[in-house]
Amino acid sequence: MSGKGVLVVRIVKAALVAAIPVVALIVSLPPAFAGEDGSLAMTISIDGAIGPASASYVKDALIKAGERHAEIVVLRMNTPGGLNTSMREIIADVLASRVPVVGYVAPSGAHAASAGTYILYATHVAAMAPGTNIGAATPVAIGGPIPSLPEAAPDKDGKDTKDSEHQPKPKDAMTAKVTNDAVALIRSLAELRGRNTDWAEKAVREAATLSANGALQANVIDLIARDPADLLRQVDGRVVEVADGNTRRLATKDAVIEAIEPGWISRFLAVVTDPNVAFILLMVGIYGLIFEFMSPGAVAPGVAGTICLLLGLYALNLLPINYAGLALMLVGIALLAIEAFNPTVVIGLGGVIAFVLGAVMLFRVEAPGYRLSWSVIAIVAAMFTGFVLVVLGSLRRARGGPARVGAQAMRGLSAEILDWSENEGHVFAHGERWQARGTETFKPGEVVEVANIVDLTLVVRRAPAPTGEGGTS
Secondary structure, eight states: OHHHHHHHHHHHHHHHHHHHHHHHHHHHHHHHTOSTTSOEEEEEEEESOBOHHHHHHHHHHHHHHHHTTOSEEEEEEEBOOBOHHHHHHHHHHHHHOSSOEEEEEOSTTOEEETHHHHHHHHSSEEEEOTTOEEEOOOOOBTTSOOOOOOOOOBOTTSOBOOGGGSOOOOSSHHHHHHHHHHHHHHHHHHHHHTOOHHHHHHHHHSOOEEEHHHHHHTTSSSEEOSSHHHHHHHHTTOEEEOTTSOEEEOOOTTOEEEEOOOOHHHHHHHHHTSHHHHHHHHHHHHHHHHHHHHSTTOOHHHHHHHHHHHHHHHHHHHSOBOHHHHHHHHHHHHHHHHHHHSOOSHHHHHHHHHHHHHHHHSBSBOOTTOOOOHHHHHHHHHHHHHIIIIIIHHHHHHHHSOOOSHHHHHTTOEEEEEEEETTEEEEEETTEEEEEEOSSOOOTTOEEEEEEEETTEEEEEEOOOOOOGGGOO
């Protein structure tokens, strides 16, 4: 029986080992044979503001599409815009993609404003669903004036000139640089894809917008599609030029649609790169470290504070921040700490003002979805002010109170005589046996008072007699 048992175990082990490559082959078959004709259409969905998380998601998705040998990638967008740096990263990835990318503004009611307009211009094929719109691509930054819109200028006869004869002039050099750079980018994309360059510039300088039908008539997009299936039918047979310079004829009529979900890194970035979350992480980190410094050895506040502070600094590194604002916040925190130890009101008020101004100035852009909420600033400022004034104030008062350790703590304590010879002996005080000396003679069991401590020897004296009622002893 034992021999048969060993044989059965060996057979089972051999079967399991042989099954491993079979299972691996089965798992790998769907990607290779997705669809009857082998074509695969993968979709990327961007909903909301474009930021570092969106750029990471698009980059990873395009890499995955290339590994899966997808026929096309459908980049579906519904966005109010976003960060310029993230937008340029997405554009660079789209232009470098060996898999054709079809930009698709959907569903009905969606829009591709600001950064979304640039990205749509960069795609190999641009499409929109009915009831969508595109445009308003003017760059806007906090603290900088919006490029002025063109106004009709009267000619010598008092008549207004045409818009084409009067170009908008930005109000300052920095705005002009940013605007002209954006115009150059979108015009280069329009020329690359053979789309309307004049309207592209108008969308930047004048914040012009178009509906889906208007965009099709103006040669801003290539087609209008009701849904992804209709989109695949219409792009079937189109010839596009990919990154390597070769042309490809799209075969998407019977392609299988597969959605690419964002990975955990993209989801993580979407959370921490929210300016409000980054701001809160930064404050929680500072709070945690302050608690740790106040109570060394607590461990938990220090660990949590360090993690939150590093995450907050990582998020700030990904976002366009104003270092002057960050410096003002730190100055505000320092002034509030000084106020807790040396109350002057003026320093504390200055700390609150510096902290709030720094928080407002912290982020340099005013892109949709990347604004710091005033309510978050107010709540954090109030909490931090209360924390500094109450907690650190209590710490200052505690330090000003009687000593709890060392020689200062021993003075005035009661001690019991254990043994005594002439002017020295041993006493029991504070739960320990101490060597003691004094100028008087005491008996064992007598209670005395600690007057001082010198070189680990207690100096004791006779305890004062308790005073009775009426002042008599």
